[in-house]
Amino acid sequence: MTAVCFSSVSKSWDAATALHPTDLTLATGEFSVLLGPSGCGKTTTLRLIAGLESPTTGKIKIFDHDVTQVPSSQRGVSMVFQNYALFPHLSVAENIVFGLRVRRVPSTELQSRLKKVLDLLSLTAYQERKPGQLSGGQQQRVALARALVADSRLCLMDEPLSNLDAQLRQEMRHELRALQLKLGLSVVYVTHDQTEAMSMADRVVLLNGGRVEQIATPFEIYQRPGTLFAAQFIGSARMNILALEQGRIAGSSVAVTPPAGAVRLGLRPEDIVLGSGPSFVVEKTEFTGADLLLHARVGSQMLAVRAQGKHALAVQGEVQLSWNPLNLHWFDEHGRRI
Ligand SMILES: Nc1ncnc2c1ncn2[C@@H]1O[C@H](COP(=O)(O)OP(=O)(O)OP(=O)(O)O)[C@@H](O)[C@H]1O
Ligand SMILES: [Mg+2]
Secondary structure, X not given: OEEEEEEEEEEEOOOOEEEEEEEEEEEOOOEEEEEOOOOOOHXXXXXXXXXXXXXXXXEEEEOOEEOOOOOHHHOOEEEEOOOOOOOOOOOHHHHXXXXXXXXXXXXXXXXXXXXXXXXXXXXXHHOOOOHXXXXXXXXXXXXXXXXXXXXXXEEEEEOOOOOOOHHHHHHHHHHHHHHHHHHOOEEEEEEOOHHHHHXXXXXXXXEEOOEEEEEEOHHHHHHOOOEHHHHHHOOOOOOEEEEEEOOEEOOOOOEOOOOOOOOEEEEOHHHEEEEEEEEEEEEEEEEOOOEEEEEEEEOOEEEEEEEEHHHOOOOOOEEEEEEOHHHOEEEOOOOEEO
């Protein structure tokens, strides 16, 4: 069974096309992440699933039911928004059960579901407080609790952690993922942060300009990016993309052996080994503690190299660099992987 299925779904307004005709299948019980730069259509895709927007073309199915014409309230999905959207004058508990009250869920069931999610998200001690009396992370958990209490099998989340500081964000990533696994939820999660996507997703849906660029597991998309865009969007520091000239890195004497049709060579900074091979001039270094990023000149191109931070004092002037040919990525003139 599939949690979400798009058949030729598109969304346009007079002025803009947010999503070009798209086929998309997200599996049940998976944590799917919609990833891409600002404006690429992530929120629009999520709102189409939720029924908060209707598609310009195409059909949407949720758990194998055609919901294209079904109103949002009857789609059985819950949604967590970026800004939490909590009611400031209601207590934590009342915020959580607000939707259940609207749907006239009987009081005993309402209380038992409330107790369960308060417990699950460690919010029991805070249930009488108002949102303004909570930290950002606690407010975030209330927003999450409100989505979970609905007991829907599909949960949609739009950048739910973006208001949190780096450490809390990391903790919440783990909590959220653990919760999703424990409850067997199907989650569609939106983020523009590739680290977040890579660390949480079963499957990454990479969007670019309203089109799906690649759908793959985090491992696949890192190891075998399907396009130049995917190659540079996934991974930190960014993959080096080098121009080629007659079997050499452009402007240099460094020979590589490109397959037929290759016009660009991709090489990740972490796949370059320091200490043997041809010499290169280091023009700039960036020290981040664990790592040292070297920027070396190769002909007319620059090459970023990730070295261990402890090299910081030793690296100056010229360095010798080499790489395993198996770690090279080749792209054709259309930016597609060869
Ligand atoms: N109601 C609307 N009317 C017209 N254009 C819209 C509307 N909503 C979104 N768009 C446009 O559609 C495109 C995709 O917007 P969307 O909100 O889906 O992007 P996003 O990937 O969520 O970006 P961000 O990471 O900044 O939240 C943008 O160019 C946006 O301006
Ligand atoms: Mg958005």
